[in-house]
Amino acid sequence: MRDLIPSAGISQPAVSQHLAVLREAGLVSERREGRLVYYRVRPKGMRPLVDWITHYQAFWMDKVEGLQALLEEMDE
Amino acid sequence: MNAKTETQSFSIEWDLPHAPKKVWRALTEPALLAKWLMSTDMQLALGTSFTFQAPSSPQWDGKVNCTMQEIEPQKRLRYSWAGGGLEGTVVTWTLTATSTGGTLLRLEHAGFKAGQKEARFFEGAKQGWQFMGGKRLIDVLSEMTVLSEIQSEESA
Structure with a gap:
């Protein structure tokens, strides 16, 4: 968490709160070692959803560009 | 199946200078679909x-x-869309005639589940689907601007 705070630009309690929400949602897991807590993104949590949606947004944007070109060529 | 599953959808709109009748043909005739x-x-x-x-x-x-x-x-077309590990999604096209004789074309792609396996499809898609004009994914995404939105909804 010490590593997160400078880059997140928010206070330690705020970072803790965000991480707690992410942990409950199953998107991150934590591992304690003494005073340190290590968090890691759970690949089965967040990644696939984001990737499928990102993929298909790009897919449809690209395909409809082709559709628009085709419509220009088509007779009314 | 009492567990609630969160699904996500996104929609994109295009303002096309072509009549709904023509756009409908391009969305439904296999010979035209094959082209785009x-x-x-x-x-x-x-x-x-x-x-x-x-x-x-x-x-x-x-x-x-x-x-x-x-x-x-000429108004609405909806079909399920599954393959390569992606299951349970639905594609909906909505056509609305505009006052200038064109079509407001709206695409909604819904039913993306959290934790759905990425599988081989995504990797395969990167290889198998050629983006037109050799565009990189990031270039396509940068053009999306405000028209795309991600919605979250709860479904039983």
Whole structure:
């Protein structure tokens, strides 16, 4: 968490709160070692959803560009 | 199945200078679909199954399996969309005539589940689907601006 705070630009309690929400949602897991807590993104949590949606947004944007070109060529 | 599953959808809109009748043809006639989307055996009949066929790769057979769910000529077309590990999504096209004789075309792609496996499809898709004009993914995304939105909804 010490590593997160400078880059997140928010206070330690705020970072803790965000991480707690992410942990409950199953998107991150934590591992304690003494005073340190290590968090890691759970690949089965967040990644696939984001990737499928990102993929298909790009897919449809690209395909409809082709559709628009085709419509220009088509007779009314 | 009492567990609630969160699904996500996104929608994109295009303002097209072409009449709904013409846009509808491009969305439903296999010969035209093959030119801009993928080759397909789509039939305009409710409940029928059909496929879109992308180039296959070692990771993915290139098949997208669909079932026709709604047909309202020149207004709305809806079919399920599954393949390569992606299941349970639905594609809906909505056409609205504009005052200038064109069409507001809206696409909604819904039913993305959290934790759905990425599988071979995504890898295969990167290889099998050629983005037109050799555009990189990031270039396409940068053009999306405000028209795309991600919605979150709860479904039983």
